[in-house]
Amino acid sequence: MSLKKKLLRMKTHLPDEPVPEEKQSLSGEEKALKALGFTPFYLEQCRSYRRKVLYEWEDKEMYTRMERLRNFWEQNDSAHPLSFQYPVENLLFFDTETTGLSTGAGTMIFLIGYARVKKDGIEVTQHFLPGPEQEPAFLGGFLEDFGEEDIIVSYNGKSFDWPQVRSRHAFLRRELPNLPETGHIDLLHAARRFWKEELPSCRLAVVEDKKLGGGRTDDTPGSLAPLLYFEYMESNNPAPLKGIMDHHDQDVRTLVQLYALIAEKIIGSASHITAKEHEAAAHWWEGLKELEKAEHRWLAAEQSAAVSSPRRIYRLAVNKRKQKKLREAARLLEELRTSRFPLPEAMEELAKYYEHTEKNIDEAFAVTEEALRLPMPEKMKARLRKRQERLLRKGAVHEQ
Incomplete structure (x- = not known):
């Protein structure tokens, strides 16, 4: 049975009769979340919020670039960690915001977001947790939109974000469908291979600024997320979280651009590749025993170098x-x-x-x-x- 059908079965006990009038009127918290673009998602007696936004392509060639990458991986039947065989729409550019940076029991995910590549733009979905008691609906809303054919693309998600999701799902496993086993592409490891010696740091913000030319203005840093969320928990006013929600939204869209850039450098189709980047790609291909591809990149490195x-x-x-x-x-x-x-x-x-x-x-x-x-x-x-x-x-x- 599909995850969506399981979720529908779990919601069948909800009453069909109209909600009482006193519950139909929106609270101040709900009005503020609606103003931020979030609508309620219900699972049993729990409620979370989600919003979905489609951004038109700024780079009109991005969808074509992603399709070319998929064709390359498919035609070469490569085992490269950045390869994928499913349609580009199945790539889930994924990130979370949490109440801390540790993976301990006290850390809570309060925002799950992901971007999907569409022909007409990038579709960003975010799930917001209004309180710990609403976590089944929070994770259930995500699972409704996530399947076994999806491939997670993250930035340090293998070490941090995804283990957190698995841990919370395990805690609530009796209330939720199974968590799909999917592929996972972690771009942090790729960024380190290419730019560890060049950049002062491989944090996403630094890579975005130096390699994508996307330095942000008026951005709320993710480090403020725990403080702002705890303030929300006390005040029930989500308005101050807008900056974190927008920052998170931008993060998952940045992952789309970053994946395309790194993958094109790996296969050698990027418009500009330095000698050092050719060398990094060659080392990577050699590690995968794909010697012919590595040979081409060593040659390209020597030809592109000044000396x-x-x-x-x-x-x-x-x-x-x-x-x-x-x-x-x-x-x-x-x-x-x-x-x-x-x-x-x-x-x-x-x-x-x-x-x-x-x-x-x-x-x-x-x-x-x-x-x-x-x-x-x-x-x-x-x-x-x-x-x-x-x-x-x-x-x-x-x-x-």
Whole structure:
């Protein structure tokens, strides 16, 4: 049975007769929430609030960009952590606001929000918790709009937001449908791979400002969320929460732009990719054993850099060796051998090539001797000396 049907079954005991007149008149709190665009959602005797807003695309090409990304992942059948196989509408760009930054029992989620990509814009849905006793309706409203084919896209959500949701759902599991098991893309890890050494911090606000050009004005910082929510709990006046609600709304829309930017840098289709970003993508593809994709990115990194890097050439040579492109790898290693700044690890790779592939013991010995003249850690020097001694013995045997 679908989650929506389960929720409908749970609401069947609600009376069909009109609500008494005294309950039809809106309280000041309800009027204020309505003014903020929130309408009630009922589950059994509980009530939460939600609002749904469709924002027209500022970037008219965004939907097309997302479709191109989906086509790439689908055609390449990639296991990359940012890949997805479902329609782009199934991406749930997700964030929460809570009463604290810990994952302990005292921390409460009071705002769940997510953006979905539509052809005509970004649709943002937010669920608001008016009080702890209304939590079943709060989570139930979210579950009504969330299914197993959806994929969560968050920013540190794997470590913080989603464990909080799972914990609260587990506490109320007898009152709610099952929590769907879905894919989860965490953009914080991707942002760190690309910009950890470049940016002062990888907080979403910093990444948005420096990489999306979206520095906000008149923004209420998320750090004020706990204070403003506790004030609301005392006053029942949600108006001061407007800034936090708008900040949260902007956060989930930012995740759409950030996903598109990072994914395009990963697959190499972004309009501007620095050499460092090409390198980060190459490392990532290599970690996934997708060596051909990594090779293209090492080449792109070298071509886009202002100055050639021996380290990049060495990594490209190792990549080619792993692909069994041994002669191409050796050619690159020979370039490094005669360069101004030869690398001892590159010389070691070249010695292995001459010994095992070309069966040229003399040349392997010569390369090892050259390598030992270079500065290097003692551990590597000891390893090369052992190789030198072994090649010397091997050469002596061949001469007999």
